[in-house]
Amino acid sequence: MASLLSCPHCGTRPREEFTVRGDATLIRPAADAPQSEWEAYVFLRDNPRGWHKEHWHHTGGCRRWLVVERHTVSHAIRSVVDAGMRA
Numbered sequence: 001m002a003s004l005l006s007c008p009h010c011g012t013r014p015r016e017e018f019t020v021r022g023d024a025t026l027i028r029p030a031a032d033a034p035q036s037e038w039e040a041y042v043f044l045r046d047n048p049r050g051w052h053k054e055h056w057h058h059t060g061g062c063r064r065w066l067v068v069e070r071h072t073v074s075h076a077i078r079s080v081v082d083a084g085m086r087a
């Protein structure tokens with residue numbers, strides 16, 4: 001069975017068309033933030049078990065950035081929204 005993802009712009013497409021960037025919940029520190037904040041932002045990641053929001057790029061399609069809510073154990077997808085459209 002093919003692994004599919006529903007892009008809000010292109011419809012249902014094979015997951016091979018997408019590139020995962022990682023955690024979509026990180027907040028970029030201010031430019032003058034201490035070095036420790038920048039190190040945590042760049043290098044430190046949680047390894048959550050359960051639902052997690054990630055940035056995915058539709059590299060083989062519309063080339064838009066998406067926020068995909070994926071379960072890290074089952075890999076089920078709960079939602080997919082355009083990264084520029086989320087609140």
Ligand SMILES: [Zn+2]
Pocket residue numbers: 007008009010011058061062063064
């Ligand atoms: Zn797309």
